[in-house]
Amino acid sequence: MTDQLAYVITGRRTISPVDAADVSEVLPDHVVVEIAYTGICGSDVHAYEIGFPYHPTLSGHEWSGTVIGVGADVTGLEVGQRVARTSQPPCGRCVMCQAGHHARCENYTISSLPTAPPHGGYTPKLAVPARSVIALPDSVSLEQGALVEPLTVALHAVRRRQPRLGDTVVVIGAGLIGLATMQFAKLAGATEVVMVARGEDRRDLAARLGATTVLDPADPQLASEIQALTGGRGVDIAYECAGNAQAIQSATTLLRPGGTLMLVGTPFAPVELIPAMWMAKELDVQTTLAHNRWEFDITVDLLAKGLLRTDGMTDSVRGLSELADVFDELSGGAKAIKTLIDPRE
Ligand SMILES: [Zn+2]
Ligand SMILES: [Zn+2]
Incomplete structure (x- = not known):
């Protein structure tokens, strides 16, 4: 028993406090982390809405913090x-x-994680295997640290299908993963990186973060603008980061024959698509899932070098006691890029 609480999604639109795992004795290969920020993932909001009993450690999996305890066998x-x-x-x-x-x-x-605690980072302190954390250099803030996991999802997607020098790519959807995908595609060699995003504020942010062109998905001229940018061919790669059928169809339209459709935002529900349109262009259709452990090192290095920017990506920082309200807001359609929870508040 501890006097600390952790919050987990236990059912449809239900977040329950549970006793946090005991961190008073540190296992030999573990560290204890005082959580600074935990980012609310889209998958957390999805779990909250459908009440699907995700393993609790999935909820609150985007966190940063400070080590306050180190197991006897831990080095580094x-x-x-x-x-x-x-x-x-x-x-x-x-x-x-x-x-x-x-x-x-x-x-x-x-x-x-075989010894994962029965909850994620919606709690003040967490004990985890030391091998499941990465040290942050001085130039990477704790706020950025809480973004490292979703940023690495984008990194993995671009490494799965990397643009070649001089390629033209389109990224559909300017959430955190879309904004990061856009930056990684540019770093990887794409010369023209078009961001298609709803909302003028998102398009402005995308332009500030390096998109060479920003377009509105509702613009009836969208396809002809892309044609004009690509000498009439269409883009080499489309990274679909919106997770809906409309975005997948749009990406299909904007691609050149033989181009690659990379499904990053993949919908979970059944959707209506016309795969014959992929065939007509002989597209390569690819998917991407999460990340690999070693890719976190790359993300942190790019943040440290200032090559990956996160300014404007965090909308608000809220306290742990507000967690249920924040989930209701996000589930109700609040247009947040990333909301962070600070359990110290
Ligand atoms: Zn996540
Ligand atoms: Zn294995």
């Missing part, structure tokens, strides 16, 4: 160090790992 981390949450490295034991496909490790999921 010390009390006072600022860290962000990652996932664990490949297990090395499953069928895929043994076949040499470490990036396909069957145990690489957030909830699979």
Whole structure:
């Protein structure tokens, strides 16, 4: 028993306080982290809406904080160090790992940590295996640290299908992952990076963060503007980061024959699509899932070097006691890029 509470999604539109896991004794391979910020993930809001009993550790999986306890066997981390949450490295034991496909490790999921606490980062303190955190250099803030996990989702998507030098790409959807995908595509060599986004404020932000052209998905001239930008061919790669059928159809229209449709925002519900349109252009249709452990190092390095920017991505910081209200707001359609919860408030 502890006197600390953690908040978990326990059912449809229900967030319940539970006793936080005891952190008074640190396991030999664990660290205890005092949480600074926990980002609310779209998947958390989805779990809240449908009441699907996600493994509780999935809720509140985007956090940063300061190490306040270090297990006896842990090397390379010390009390006072600022860290962000990652996932664990490949297990090395499953069928895929043994076949040499470490990036396909069957145990690489957030909830699979064998000793994970029964809750995520919506709590003041958390004990986790030391290998599941990454140290933050001085130039990366704790607020940025809480964004490292979703930023790495975008990094993984671009590394799955990287633009070639001189390519033209379109990114549909200017949420956090879309805004990061746009920046990574540019860093990877795309010369023209078009952001298609609803809302003038999002388009302005995308332009400030480096999009070479910003367009409104509702613009009837959208397709002809893209044609004009690409000499009539269409874009080489479309990263769909909106997660709806309309965006997938739009991406299909904007691509050149032989281009790549990368589904980053993939809808979970059944949607109506016309795959024959993919065939007509002989598109490569690709998907992407989460990230690999080693990609977190790249994200943090790009943040530290100032090559990946996060200004404007955090809308608000709220206290833990407001968690249920914040979920109601986000579920009600509040247009937030990323809301952070600060359990210290
Ligand atoms: Zn997430
Ligand atoms: Zn494995």
